[in-house]
Amino acid sequence: MGEIIVEEKGKKGGKRQAKKHSTRIDMTPMVDLMCLLITFFMLTTAFSKPKVMVITMPEKTDDPADKNRPEIPKNRTLNILLTEGHKVYYYIGIADPKKPAEMPQLVKTDFSKDGIRKFLLIKNKDLFTKIAEYRDKRVTGKTVVADTTADNAIKKMKKEDQKGPIVLIKADDKAKYKDIVDIIDEMAICNIASYAVVDMTPVEIGMLLSAPK
Amino acid sequence: MPKIKHPARSPHIDMTPMVDLFSLLLTFFMLTTSFRPQEAAPIETPNSVSEKQAPDNDIMTIYISKEGKVFFNIDNGQDTSTHFRIKLLEKMAEQYKLTFTPKELDKFGKMSSFGMPIKNLKAWIDAEDPKERDKLQVGIPMDSTDNQLAWWVRSARITNLSAEVAIKGDAETDYTAVKKIMDLLQENKVNKFNLVTNLQKDEVTLKDMPK
Numbered sequence: 483m484g485e486i487i488v489e490e491k492g493k494k495g496g497k498r499q500a501k502k503h504s505t506r507i508d509m510t511p512m513v514d515l516m517c518l519l520i521t522f523f524m525l526t527t528a529f530s531k532p533k534v535m536v537i538t539m540p541e542k543t544d545d546p547a548d549k550n551r552p553e554i555p556k557n558r559t560l561n562i563l564l565t566e567g568h569k570v571y572y573y574i575g576i577a578d579p580k581k582p583a584e585m586p587q588l589v590k591t592d593f594s595k596d597g598i599r600k601f602l603l604i605k606n607k608d609l610f611t612k613i614a615e616y617r618d619k620r621v622t623g624k625t626v627v628a629d630t631t632a633d634n635a636i637k638k639m640k641k642e643d644q645k646g647p648i649v650l651i652k653a654d655d656k657a658k659y660k661d662i663v664d665i666i667d668e669m670a671i672c673n674i675a676s677y678a679v680v681d682m683t684p685v686e687i688g689m690l691l692s693a694p695k
Numbered sequence: 696m697p698k699i700k701h702p703a704r705s706p707h708i709d710m711t712p713m714v715d716l717f718s719l720l721l722t723f724f725m726l727t728t729s730f731r732p733q734e735a736a737p738i739e740t741p742n743s744v745s746e747k748q749a750p751d752n753d754i755m756t757i758y759i760s761k762e763g764k765v766f767f768n769i770d771n772g773q774d775t776s777t778h779f780r781i782k783l784l785e786k787m788a789e790q791y792k793l794t795f796t797p798k799e800l801d802k803f804g805k806m807s808s809f810g811m812p813i814k815n816l817k818a819w820i821d822a823e824d825p826k827e828r829d830k831l832q833v834g835i836p837m838d839s840t841d842n843q844l845a846w847w848v849r850s851a852r853i854t855n856l857s858a859e860v861a862i863k864g865d866a867e868t869d870y871t872a873v874k875k876i877m878d879l880l881q882e883n884k885v886n887k888f889n890l891v892t893n894l895q896k897d898e899v900t901l902k903d904m905p906k
Contacts, residue, residue, distance in 0.1 A: 509710040516717040523724035531729075534861060534889035535745040542881050564870075600905050607904065614901045653870045659759070660866035662873070663741040663890060670744055671899050679877075 537666060540678050560605065560647040562598070562665060563588070563686060566656035570598050570665070571693055577685045588693040593664050602672040606646040612639055613673045640675035649677035652686060735808045735832045736760035741866040742895035749891060750859060755851050756891070757844070758808055759864040763872040764834030766810030767847050772855060779855045780804045786850040787813060795820075810834045813843055837875065844876075848883050863891035 556575050563571040570593060573586040591597040603610055613636055619625045620632060627635070649669060653662055662679065669677045729751075738758055752773040758766035772779045781804045788795050791813050795803070799820045811819055811831050822828040835844045851858060860880060864873050880888060 506707070509714055513710055513714060513717060516714070516721055520717060520720050520724060523721070523728055527724060527728045532740070532749045532863075532891050533743070533745050533894045534747050534749045535743045535892050536747065536887065536889055538887045539877065539881055541886055599899070603899070603903070604905055611901060611904065614899075614904075618901065653874075655869070655871050657870040658866065659864045659868040659870055659873045660741040662870055663743055663866070663892060666890075667743040667745070667892075667897075671897060 535663065535666065535670075537679070540680070555648075558646075558648050559650065561650045561652060561686070563682065563690060564651070564653040564657040564661045564665060565690055566654075568593060568658070568661055568664075570661075571690065572598065572601065573689075577683070577689060579685050585689075588689055590694050593661075593668075598665070599668055599672060602647070602649075602668060602674060606672050606674055609639065609643045609646045609675060610673050636673075640673070643675045646675050649674055651677060651679045652682040653679075654682050654687060654690065734758065735766045735810055735829070736764060738863055738865045739867070740863060740891050740893050743890075743892035744895065744897050745892060746894060747889075749861060749889065753855060753858050754861055754889075755848070755855075755858050756808070756861045756863055757848075757876055758810070759862065759868050759872055759876065760834075761865040761867050763868060764810060764832075765837065765844055765872075765876065766808045766832065767835055767844065768808035769851050769855065769858065771804065777855075778804055779851075779858075780806075783847075783851055783854045786854060787846065790846055790850065793817070812836050837879070842879070845879055845883060848880065848885070852883065852885075859887075859889060860885050861889040861891055 559575060561573050561577075563573075565571070570591050571588045572591065573588050575584075575586045577586055578584065591601065616625075616632075616635065616639070620627065651662070651665055666677075666679070735758065738760060752770055755767070755769040758768070760766070769780060769783060771777065781800045784795060784800055784803050787793075793813065793816075795817065799817065803820050806820070809816065809819060809832065811833055812835070815831050815833075819828055819831045822831065835847065836842075837844045848860070862873065862876060877888075880886075
């Protein structure tokens with residue numbers, strides 16, 4: 483696309499003037515190239531950086547008589563069992579095959595809002611309200627502290643908590659990876675202070691078999 | 696009455712503002728771009744509320760595909776002159792009594808995730824055709840007799856002492872496959888790892904507290 487040079491008309495016999503070049507540059511090729519480059523960058527850019535969820539596993543000890551093993555109070559223990567079809571079961575206490583009379587009952591629930599989350603919130607009411615109130619104060623500007631200070635304060639609250647449940651997460655062979663991530667996520671949402679991913683015992687596998695479908 | 700003549704207009708449009716805008720966009724994209732790393736298998740990560748960003752450097756990632764295939768990746772470190780990948784391959788070559796040419800080592804240093812028995816690694820590095828290369832990606836073997844993934848993890852830990860471990864699994868992967876990896880990591884004294892997830896906001900406030 484060349485520029486049309488408009489010559490001055492009506493000039494006869496005057497001095498021959500040098501052709502006036504237009505100052506306009508044809509920008510079409512430049513625009514073409516830019517379009518291409520922009521498309522390229524837009525397609526190759528990884529916009530959302532992946533997020534990570536940090537999980538710390540309990541250290542494996544082979545020695546059952548290890549003194550460092552934490553003693554878990556029976557009534558605070560909440561076992562969550564994950565199995566096929568994104569189903570969730572839970573029971574409180576310890577399933578001891580030696581005491582069949584005290585065998586806890588499995589309760590079936592799911593990953594919905596009114597499922598396991600509701601139960602966890604009720605169980606963890608004290609700690610959850612404490613942390614939620616603290617966060618609210620920060621949001622409304624009543625307390626002004628740095629992020630790290632707030633994180634530490636919340637960590638301290640979690641550490642000092644004596645009432646909330648100690649959750650043991652157990653998944654069987656049919657569970658999917660999504661289930662385990664979902665349940666750990668649920669722990670984070672409900673501010674559960676202590677939880678661990680552990681192996682399922684044979685007793686629990688048996689309990690699952692006879693559990694309500 | 697004579698017809699009103701419209702003056703003949705030049706068919707040219709002034710493209711200056713458009714070019715301005717394009718330059719701005721281009722600059723923006725060029726500066727913010729971080730290239731999407733090539734992955735051996737499409738992996739759809741599960742969602743979580745975690746807002747912690749995955750570190751860019753000093754991270755080794757174990758990919759688990761939907762079928763349970765395992766791939767491994769490690770970066771060259773923040774200071775790229777450290778060439779962790781090359782050092783790692785040298786260590787592995789020593790372990791498995793293989794030899795790689797300096798050219799192969801250098802090429803490996805620039806590549807990304809991989810997953811094949813180590814004896815096929817050479818073919819993977821040398822492959823010219825990307826399709827041929829993809830065919831070789833069958834997953835790292837993890838048999839109890841020859842647990843190559845464990846060796847990769849161990850050697851990577853020695854090579855880059857500050858490397859963190861991330862697991863990037865597909866949401867539909869069987870838990871057993873992930874558990875196998877977690878157990879393997881714990882055997883190698885890695886008790887803290889990052890699970891790569893997608894951010895999905897889900898907040899619970901005091902109002903949601905069941906009565």
